Amino acid sequence: MSKESTYSRRAFLKASGAFVMLASIPYSLKAMYVDVDKLTVVPKQALSITVSINKKSYSVPADTRTTLLDLLREELHLTGAKKGCDHGQCGACTVHVDGERVLSCLTLSAMIQGKEVTTIEGLADGEKLHPMQQAFIECDGFQCGYCTPGQIMSAVACVKEGHTGSVAEIKEFMSGNLCRCGAYNGIVQSIQKVANA
Amino acid sequence: MRPFSFTKIDNAANALAAKKEKSQFIAGGTNLVDLMKKNIAQPEQVLDVTTALSSEIEDFTKGIRIGAMARNSALTTNAIVLEKYPLVSKAVLAGASPQIRNMASTAGNLLQRTRCPYFYDVTTACNKRKPNSGCSALEGENRMSAVIGYSEQCVAVHPSDLCVALAALDAKVNIENSKNKKSVISFGDFHRLPGNEPNRDNNLPENALITSVEIPSNGFQKHSAYLKIRDRDSYAFALVSVAAALELQGTRIVAARLASGGVAHKPWRWYDAEAFLKGKEATAANFSEAANIAVQDLKPLAHNGFKKEMLQGAIATALQQCLTV
Structure with missing residues (x-):
């Protein structure tokens, strides 16, 4: 086949026809394409997450979007940490990462690789409750119990941080944990009990 | 997501x-x-x-350098901060909850977005979220919105407490760009007023990041206060907040600093009130007059007229608290 034949009259007509068609697409249609393009979503991406929870090592594949709270509850079936607001406003999801209290709903799982997580499930020593768990029972520190895992994890940290000097100080340093039943007085008493033990 | x-x-x-x-x-x-x-x-x-950025808090001869990754909670326990820059610690403790302070970084605190409810509600118009869509707060529920420095485009306020203290203490923001070039932005120039580009919160260039924040050494160690007024006692954003700092010689004011949160699109300095206080006696009457000067230019919106009187009281009270704490 000679070289000239690749630029045949037919090919030229086809190409210019296609060009005219493209140019004649109304602007609104192109704008629509831009809008539709915005709706196309990049495919989900998975990671293998290795993390130590309650002194047990786990390696789980998870979507990059998975929060620590969802990893605990949905993937590892550790349902102690609760999903209240899922926006860092209620404290029901409070867990400890490397010994410090944090909100698991605002923590991406990918960011806790290689760290030590403690949840409410890891607080008791076998059948023996943690002193704070015992105190919550004795002082009526809960009613419905939904916020309780978060309250207890926060309370343990509050004592460890040494913010138990007065009722006002305890209230200030427990303000990130909401209780809709209003068991606040019992919660403050539980913390005082453990701090003074 | x-x-x-x-x-x-x-x-x-x-x-x-x-x-x-x-x-x-x-x-x-x-x-x-x-x-x-x-x-x-x-x-x-x-x-x-x-792990890419420093979390060190370093004392150097001319001030303190706070690494971009220093957690907010670190600023409330660090010995240098507590001794020489207590206003920073007081401001941080007035914000968020212990859990959030354990997580949040210093640089992130500077870069956090407004909590204007319309910014968060994607079903409403918001120029900050979607340029040229309109401002729902201007004629809407604007009780929490700005009272000064706003534009027709945006009446949102900056939510940070730490930044109010940093503004008061003339901090500097150290940044690094993609060409490895380091530069400094003074704190007053870091955050922006909304103007016609409310989608831009600050002047951090596109290909740059904050590496640290510096506070120059000062004489405000003994007399500073952070007063935050909010809808509940703790764990809420400010209606108004005041960072106040005084340097005293006997009872005479050598230097004064006043800044507020909850009033504008950026942490707001009350320069005129500061200038009035300089050289005056530290008396309730002078504090009250400084507060009057600060609030005279406020332009409240339909639902936040109360902020004027509230701020006036908060400034006078914060200045008074500088003498007792």
Whole structure:
């Protein structure tokens, strides 16, 4: 086949026809394409997450979007940490990462690789409750119990941080944990009990 | 939340090299993850900079240098901060909750977005979220909105407490760009007023990140206060807040600093009131007059007229508290 034949009259007509068609697409249609393009979503991406929870090592594949709270509850079936607001406003999801209290709903799982997580499930020593768990029972520190895992994890940290000097100080340093039943007085008493033990 | 790739970065230069148009750096994540859940932030790539940036808090002859990754909680326990810059610690303790302070970084605190309810509600118009869509707060529910420095385009306020203290103490923001070039932005120039571009919160260049924040040494160690007035006692954003600092010689004011949160699109300095106080006696009458001077230019919106009187009282009270704490 000679070289000239690749630029045949037919090919030229086809190409210019296609060009005219493209140019004649109304602007609104192109704008629509831009809008539709915005709706196309990049495919989900998975990671293998290795993390130590309650002194047990786990390696789980998870979507990059998975929060620590969802990893605990949905993937590892550790349902102690609760999903209240899922926006860092209620404290029901409070867990400890490397010994410090944090909100698991605002923590991406990918960011806790290689760290030590403690949840409410890891607080008791076998059948023996943690002193704070015992105190919550004795002082009526809960009613419905939904916020309780978060309250207890926060309370343990509050004592460890040494913010138990007065009722006002305890209230200030427990303000990130909401209780809709209003068991606040019992919660403050539980913390005082453990701090003074 | 939109899917994204996730990469852990080990130093600032690599973080900047890896950054693309739709990338976001993540540190504490306390604001970004929330914004991603609400589809307000939709990064395609999330770059974890928690180990790329310093979390050191260093004392040097001319001041203190706070690493970008220093957690908010570290600012409430660090011995240098507590001794020489107590206003910083007081401001941080007035904000968020212990859990959030354990997570949130210093640089992230500067870069957090407004909590204006319309910014968070994607069903409403908001020029900050979607340029040229309109401002729902201007004629809407604007009880929490700005009283000074706003524009027709945006009446949102900056939510930080730490930044109010940093503004008062004339901090500097150290940044590094993708060409490894380091530069400094003075704190007063870091955050922006909304003007016609309310989508831009600050003047941090596109391909740059904050490496640290510096506070020059000062004479305000003994007399500073942070007063925050909010809808509940703790764990709420400010209606108004005041950072006040005095340097005294006997009872005479050598230097005064006053800044507020909850009033404008950026932490707001009350320069005229500061100038009035300089050289005056530290008396209730002078504090009250400084407060009058500060509030005279306020232009409240339909629902936040109360902020004027509230701020006036808060400034006078914060100045008084400088003498007792």
